[in-house]
Every structure is written in structure tokens, then in C-alpha cells.
Amino acid sequence: MRDPWHFDQIIDRSNTGSAKWEPSVLEQKFGKGRGHLLPLWVADMDFICPDVIFDAMEQRLSHRVFGYSLNDSRHNDALINWFNRRHEWQIQADSIVNTPGIVPAVHYLIQCFTKPGDGVLIQPPVYYPFAQAIHTNGRHVVKNSLVLDNYRYDMDFKDLEEKTRDPRVKLAILCSPHNPVGRVWHRDELERFGAICLKNNVLVFADEIHYDLVMPGFKHTSYQSISFELSQGSIAGNAASKTFNLAGLGHSCLIIPNEVYRHEMGKFFNCLGFNSTGPSNLFGAIATRAAYEGGEPWLVDLISYIYDNFLYLKKRIEKELPGVRVFDLEATYLPWIDFNPLGLSPEKIVKIIEEKAEIAIDHGNWFGQSGAGFERINIACPRQLLSKAADALTAAFVPFCK
Numbered sequence: 001m002r003d004p005w006h007f008d009q010i011i012d013r014s015n016t017g018s019a020k021w022e023p024s025v026l027e028q029k030f031g032k033g034r035g036h037l038l039p040l041w042v043a044d045m046d047f048i049c050p051d052v053i054f055d056a057m058e059q060r061l062s063h064r065v066f067g068y069s070l071n072d073s074r075h076n077d078a079l080i081n082w083f084n085r086r087h088e089w090q091i092q093a094d095s096i097v098n099t100p101g102i103v104p105a106v107h108y109l110i111q112c113f114t115k116p117g118d119g120v121l122i123q124p125p126v127y128y129p130f131a132q133a134i135h136t137n138g139r140h141v142v143k144n145s146l147v148l149d150n151y152r153y154d155m156d157f158k159d160l161e162e163k164t165r166d167p168r169v170k171l172a173i174l175c176s177p178h179n180p181v182g183r184v185w186h187r188d189e190l191e192r193f194g195a196i197c198l199k200n201n202v203l204v205f206a207d208e209i210h211y212d213l214v215m216p217g218f219k220h221t222s223y224q225s226i227s228f229e230l231s232q233g234s235i236a237g238n239a240a241s242k243t244f245n246l247a248g249l250g251h252s253c254l255i256i257p258n259e260v261y262r263h264e265m266g267k268f269f270n271c272l273g274f275n276s277t278g279p280s281n282l283f284g285a286i287a288t289r290a291a292y293e294g295g296e297p298w299l300v301d302l303i304s305y306i307y308d309n310f311l312y313l314k315k316r317i318e319k320e321l322p323g324v325r326v327f328d329l330e331a332t333y334l335p336w337i338d339f340n341p342l343g344l345s346p347e348k349i350v351k352i353i354e355e356k357a358e359i360a361i362d363h364g365n366w367f368g369q370s371g372a373g374f375e376r377i378n379i380a381c382p383r384q385l386l387s388k389a390a391d392a393l394t395a396a397f398v399p400f401c402k
Contacts, residue, residue, distance in 0.1 A: 007382060009048070021039050038389055042362075043333070052290050053246070079091075079238075079288070087221075095255050098254075099252050107133050107137060116139065120141065122141060124367060128368075170202065174193065176220070177211065179210060180371070181336050182334065194233070197233065198230070211238065213303065213306070232258045235265075246287050249287050251284025310333075324401075335379060336376055344373075353393070356392075377389070
């Protein structure tokens with residue numbers, strides 16, 4: 001089978017400072033003596049980046065002068081064209097604000113638009129750095145938990161209405177597509193979410209970092225593309241980093257169409273010593289521009305490879321471990337697996353995964369108590385690694401299947 005992008009190639013990432021593979025990080029996260037676990041946890045991919053990105057960076061490196069650099073208008077043009085072409089989302093260049101990553105951006109937004117003691121709403125089970133950022137900055141986590149029914153998660157709009165009616169709730173974080181449950185929110189769901197937040201004067205941060213990683217048969221709707229009103233009541237977070245595996249380059253952007261919010265964000269950045277358009281990383285910006293200008297063919301094949309990996313994993317797990325359920329994957333490369341039907345405690349499930357299967361995956365309770373007994377696994381890796389993990393998982397849990 002042709003593999004023009006080398007997705008099947010095993011890359012040795014040892015001694016590269018990889019947060020995903022470094023034994024010291026694995027021990028810090030999973031416990032002493034567990035630096036050898038096969039890492040299929042943190043959301044970065046074990047694939048080499050496309051040549052178009054490498055070549056652009058190599059060309060700039062060959063110049064060998066890396067002084068203070070201005071924001072390049074061609075970077076913004078690449079973003080604008082990508083959003084329009086792939087997401088039918090029209091933005092203006094002056095709405096683009098640079099940040100070193102979406103997680104730092106969450107901290108910035110909490111500090112800029114809320115006060116200590118205010119409430120910030122999230123929808124668990126959800127990406128755990130959200131709650132960490134809220135707690136770290138002295139704000140209160142307000143939970144609008146997703147509702148699980150027949151292996152599908154939906155928003156609880158009645159609860160959302162009640163929670164956002166509290167004047168202390170100033171900010172709502174929308175994870176779209178949702179990590180870890182893999183939902184692509186429908187347009188009508190986003191409209192309803194937005195209408196409630198607008199009515200109750202709650203600013204929405206739409207974290208759309210996984211927006212390009214949508215599986216066949218599904219379509220992502222960018223929150224701000226729905227209406228002028230929703231765009232004015234929100235800030236969106238986007239990056240090429242998840243799509244093209246560029247997280248180590250520290251570059252993302254906020255889209256802030258509302259001039260008042262953009263002015264406030266600019267003042268906040270000035271106080272941190274940045275210019276009003278935010279901190280920009282030279283090579284992150286170069287890689288982003290190259291990805292958005294020439295990386296689409298690679299992305300199309302990447303999604304196909306990831307979806308094949310998903311179908312492979314789902315078939316094996318559900319066939320060999322009766323009762324265990326792999327949720328349908330609408331977006332991301334992070335399938336959500338329910339081990340609860342085995343009747344084991346969440347602690348026992350974790351112990352089996354780490355001590356018997358010897359793999360490192362994200363445990364469901366990290367995403368909130370409603371995630372207990374679930375696991376999130378990263379399948380953005382060569383099939384050979386995924387097969388090894390599937391072998392280990394099935395062998396470890398077979399004795400507990402009825």
C-alpha cells in the first residue's frame with residue numbers, strides 16, 4: 001500500500017525532549033517506575049510533518065539571522081483563506097490576535113475578562129486544563145455537564161440556562177469539537193448554546209483547536225460563522241498546531257471580532273510586555289503559513305489514516321472485549337472508551353491499563369468525575385504502534401469479560 005506521507009513509519013522520539021515520550025514525564029504523570037509505558041496519551045501525533053512545512057522552515061533557517069521579527073501579513077492572509085475555504089468562515093485581519101498556545105490563551109482570557117471569585121462554565125467530561133486554569137486563577141468552576149444517553153453525549157440546555165443566569169458566571173468555555181467525547185456540535189446546538197449565553201451576558205470562548213480533524217461524514221461549524229451576534233459575543237481559539245502537529249513551535253491565534261474585547265485583550269497583553277496583537281513566534285508563524293498554504297493534501301490523507309485506525313481499534317476492542325464500548329468518533333484522533341460495563345472500579349481499570357497492558361492513556365476521571373471508568377486513547381500513530389497497544393489492552397482485560 002502506498003504511504004507517500006510516511007504515516008506507517010516508526011519515528012524514534014527518544015532524547016528529543018518529547019513531553020509525550022520522555023520517561024521522566026511519564027513517571028511524573030503516571031507514577032514512579034512507569035517511564036516505560038507505551039505512550040498513547042497527550043494529543044500530539046507520532047508522524048513527521050509534511051515537507052511543505054519543513055521546507056519553509058529550512059529556507060528561513062538558511063538565512064541564519066533571527067533578530068526581532070514583525071508580524072507577516074502573509075501569515076494572516078493564509079489564516080483568512082484557510083478559514084474561508086475549509087470552514088466557510090469569513091474573518092478580518094484585524095481580528096487576529098497571536099498567542100503562544102490555546103492553553104496559555106485560556107489563562108489570559110480568564111485573567112482579562114473575569115475577576116477572582118467569578119464563575120467560568122465548562123462542559124465535563126472535558127479537557128482538564130480548562131478546570132486547572134480556572135482554579136489556578138482563583139475563579140470558580142461551574143459545571144454544565146454533558147448528558148450521556150445511548151452512547152451519545154448532548155448538551156444540557158436547561159442546566160445551561162440555570163447556570164448562566166447567575167450573574168457571577170462571566171465566561172463559558174465551549175470545546176468544539178469536543179475533547180474527549182469526540183462530538184461535532186451541530187449548528188442548531190451551537191445556536192441554542194449561543195442564544196443562552198448572549199441572553200445572560202456570558203462571554204463565550206470557543207476552543208476550536210480540533211476543528212480540522214473531523215472524520216468522514218461530519219462537518220464542523222465554526223461558532224463565529226453562525227451569526228454576527230454570536231461572533232460579537234465570543235472569542236475563538238484556533239491553531240495549525242493540532243492539525244499539523246506543531247505544538248512545540250508555540251503558536252496559535254485568537255479571533256476577536258468585537259472591537260471592545262479586542263481592545264481589552266490588547267491592554268492586557270501590553271501589561272504583560274507584549275504588543276497589542278499578542279506574542280508571535282517566528283517559526284511558529286512560518287510553519288502555520290506553510291501548513292495553511294500547502295498542507296491540505298497531507299491533511300486529507302491524514303484524516304483517512306486516522307479514521308482507518310479508529311475503525312481498526314473499535315472492531316478489535318468491541319469484538320475481543322465484549323461489553324467495552326468505543327464511542328463513535330466524529331472528530332479528533334482521541335477515541336473515548338467505556339470500560340464501565342465490565343463492572344470494575346475506575347481505580348481497577350487504571351491499574352490494569354498501567355500494570356498489565358503497560359500503556360499510558362488519559363484516564364477518564366482526569367476530565368471530571370463524569371469521566372470515571374472511561375479512557376481516552378491517542379490513535380494518531382503508525383498502525384504498528386496502535387496494534388501493539390490493542391494487543392496489550394485486549395490481553396489485559398480479557399480475563400474480566402463475561
